[in-house]
Amino acid sequence: MHVMADYIEDADKAAVPIGHLQPTLLESGKNLMLSNDCKSCHQLAEKSVGPSFNLVADKYKKDPKAPGYLVNKIKNGGGGVWGETAMAAHPALPENDIRQIVQWVLSLGQEPETRKSLPAEGSLQPTLGKPEKEKGSLYLTAAYANQGGPGIKPLTGKKTVVLHNSKILFSDANRRKDFESVGFNGTVYMIPPKGEGWVSIDSIDLTNVFSAELAAGYQTPVQYGYEFELRLDAPAGKLLGTAGLTPAASANGKFNFVLLKFQFEPINDGKFHNLFITSKLMDKNEATQIGLGSLRLLAK
Ligand code: HEC
Numbered sequence: 001m002h003v004m005a006d007y008i009e010d011a012d013k014a015a016v017p018i019g020h021l022q023p024t025l026l027e028s029g030k031n032l033m034l035s036n037d038c039k040s041c042h043q044l045a046e047k048s049v050g051p052s053f054n055l056v057a058d059k060y061k062k063d064p065k066a067p068g069y070l071v072n073k074i075k076n077g078g079g080g081v082w083g084e085t086a087m088a089a090h091p092a093l094p095e096n097d098i099r100q101i102v103q104w105v106l107s108l109g110q111e112p113e114t115r116k117s118l119p120a121e122g123s124l125q126p127t128l129g130k131p132e133k134e135k136g137s138l139y140l141t142a143a144y145a146n147q148g149g150p151g152i153k154p155l156t157g158k159k160t161v162v163l164h165n166s167k168i169l170f171s172d173a174n175r176r177k178d179f180e181s182v183g184f185n186g187t188v189y190m191i192p193p194k195g196e197g198w199v200s201i202d203s204i205d206l207t208n209v210f211s212a213e214l215a216a217g218y219q220t221p222v223q224y225g226y227e228f229e230l231r232l233d234a235p236a237g238k239l240l241g242t243a244g245l246t247p248a249a250s251a252n253g254k255f256n257f258v259l260l261k262f263q264f265e266p267i268n269d270g271k272f273h274n275l276f277i278t279s280k281l282m283d284k285n286e287a288t289q290i291g292l293g294s295l296r297l298l299a300k
Pocket residue numbers: 033036037038039040041042049050051056070073074078079080081082083084085086087088090093101105
């Protein structure tokens with residue numbers, strides 16, 4: 001079992017690091033090797049009928065063509081590289097399996113994995129080492145691969161849990177209706193429509209969250225204003241709170257941005273929820289366009 005924690009600054013949910021897959025893939029490559037006939041002719045460190053896997057890894061460690069070459073060699077068999085004895089062909093072994101085995105063999109020639117797995121059980125301080133980080137989300141990934149058995153492929157599995165920063169930024173990935181996303185100075189802003197619309201922030205743990213602050217920015221103060229609602233799990237779900245951007249508030253806002261506060265009872269059911277921010281205009285003649293920059297969850 002490998003448990004990894006990664007801090008992703010970019011709010012782009014698609015950016016889950018694939019490095020997480022590596023230990024699992026390597027492990028299953030090794031297990032595939034063990035569940036095939038390879039070990040009858042190859043050992044890890046000592047010469048047998050065929051060369052040791054350590055020597056093979058060493059020989060090809062700087063060769064970019066090695067993966068493709070070795071896959072073909074194992075598939076078709078052959079000799080002459082390490083001596084006169086030829087390797088048997090493996091026509092029945094799926095190419096994908098061979099590829100995983102080759103990845104494992106070649107990994108033996110690389111520096112050992114420096115990122116150790118976290119323990120399979122225990123607690124984790126998400127801010128550890130990154131206390132200054134304002135943006136981003138913590139991705140916790142658990143992956144496993146079992147040993148498989150004779151003729152049985154190893155099983156692998158992977159699950160990622162995303163822990164958001166208390167200050168949640170928007171991204172193009174946010175689900176929304178009629179909101180537009182606009183990037184400005186490295187931040188993605190959600191622009192409420194002229195009518196009504198919503199944007200959602202998915203899978204959030206609201207345990208002991210008593211309020212939320214929505215950052216709203218604008219170029220000129222609003223004339224009539226915007227009204228926002230915070231709703232649970234659906235655009236018309238349970239109402240958590242309302243907040244408005246009024247002409248007075250926006251005229252007094254520093255640097256053309258204000259924090260709008262929603263106050264509510266925490267949702268302590270231990271589940272992840274989707275938060276919906278709905279928006280509507282106080283008056284259809286509102287001419288000022290505004291942008292929502294972030295939502296901060298607060299414990300008071
Ligand atoms: C019947 C014995 C035998 C079996 C079974 C066998 N090998 Fe080999 N293998 C050899 C021999 C002998 C060589 C050396 C061939 C040569 O000198 O070109 C070799 C070479 C290799 C090489 C290096 C190839 C090169 O050109 O440098 C790799 C990698 C390898 N084997 C992987 C495997 C894997 C993976 C399996 C299981 C799917 C496997 N072998 C099964 C005998 C075997």
